Amino acid sequence: MKTxxxxxxxxxxxxxxxxAVRSVSGxxxxxxxxxxxxxxxxxxxxxxxxxxxxxxxxxxxxxxxxPIVADLLEKAKQGVRILGVCxxxxxxxxxxxxxxxxxxxxxxxxxxxxxxxxxxxDDTIFTSSYKKGQVMRCPVAHHDxxxxxxxxTLKMLEDDGRVLFRYCDAAGQATPEANINGSRNxxxxxxNARGTILGMMPHPENLIEDLHGGLDGRGLFESLLEKVA
Amino acid sequence: MKARVTVTLKTGVLDPQGKAIEGALGALGFxxxxxxxxGKVIDIELNDADKTAAEAxxxxxxxxxxxxxxxxxxxxxxx
Numbered sequence: 001m002k003t004x005x006x007x008x009x010x011x012x013x014x015x016x017x018x019x020a021v022r023s024v025s026g027x028x029x030x031x032x033x034x035x036x037x038x039x040x041x042x043x044x045x046x047x048x049x050x051x052x053x054x055x056x057x058x059x060x061x062x063x064x065x066x067p068i069v070a071d072l073l074e075k076a077k078q079g080v081r082i083l084g085v086c087x088x089x090x091x092x093x094x095x096x097x098x099x100x101x102x103x104x105x106x107x108x109x110x111x112x113x114x115x116x117x118x119x120x121x122d123d124t125i126f127t128s129s130y131k132k133g134q135v136m137r138c139p140v141a142h143h144d145x146x147x148x149x150x151x152x153t154l155k156m157l158e159d160d161g162r163v164l165f166r167y168c169d170a171a172g173q174a175t176p177e178a179n180i181n182g183s184r185n186x187x188x189x190x191x192n193a194r195g196t197i198l199g200m201m202p203h204p205e206n207l208i209e210d211l212h213g214g215l216d217g218r219g220l221f222e223s224l225l226e227k228v229a
Numbered sequence: 230m231k232a233r234v235t236v237t238l239k240t241g242v243l244d245p246q247g248k249a250i251e252g253a254l255g256a257l258g259f260x261x262x263x264x265x266x267x268g269k270v271i272d273i274e275l276n277d278a279d280k281t282a283a284e285a286x287x288x289x290x291x292x293x294x295x296x297x298x299x300x301x302x303x304x305x306x307x308x
Contacts, residue, residue: 057295061294061297094297099299103243103300104245105245106245108245148242149299150241182243
């Protein structure tokens with residue numbers, strides 16, 4: 001079981017991600033610099049959070065045109081598991097690997113706090129350690145997390161069960177009040193049609209140790225690292 | 230040759246920044262504002278001499294990088 005973490009100029013959550021991978025799998029991930037042209041053989045590729053290229057032009061836009069991305073597209077096509085968190089999710093939408101776009105938060109402020117997410121499915125490689133309908137705690141830290149997709153794309157995502165996480169209240173209701181950033185349908189995370197690629201704005205890697213104040217994010221890594229082991 | 234690319238949000242895409250500007254203009258006492266939408270202007274200097282070729286190149290730049298066509302439209306002006 002090998003994990004590769006892609007690092008762009010301005011990425012800053014790669015060590016949080018590496019700590020999560022190490023904590024759950026016991027193995028060190030490889031760090032892959034954006035200027036490389038090939039991602040070494042890996043069962044899981046992670047695009048961590050941060051502010052690649054200072055969010056210039058659009059969040060993730062410049063990173064999505066980095067040399068390494070040609071091989072990322074190829075690996076995505078081959079069915080290699082890919083996880084994009086926060087800026088990683090933004091980069092995945094900018095490459096076109098995942099549909100939609102992450103826009104400026106509806107309230108215009110940078111949001112750094114703990115949120116609640118409702119698990120929409122428990123039969124995916126990302127969420128098999130959770131129960132459908134379960135509410136998990138998960139921190140967010142973003143300025144551009146407002147998920148937008150046009151009506152047709154949104155319907156396709158919903159009909160095909162590709163929404164895995166939604167912002168919700170303590171009772172698991174995806175209310176407008178619980179929708180921290182204005183995302184359509186309270187969407188916090190979506191996967192590709194084949195179920196091999198997940199993009200999400202919240203940071204599960206920051207809730208995996210007792211010292212973090214909870215273990216709610218650990219399930220995602222357990223699901224994923226167990227399935228690709 | 231100088232060109233100006235204008236990138237704007239598509240109709241139907243929420244623009245919280247435009248809304249904030251609209252609110253601030255209202256607070257300053259400007260009335261009669263229907264709506265405000267914020268976009269981007271990108272000025273590019275090209276070595277090309279042929280206008281048609283330059284426009285085609287700029288459109289390709291817009292499709293590949295300058296605009297995110299999921300949410301944005303673009304307009305090219307050769308200055």
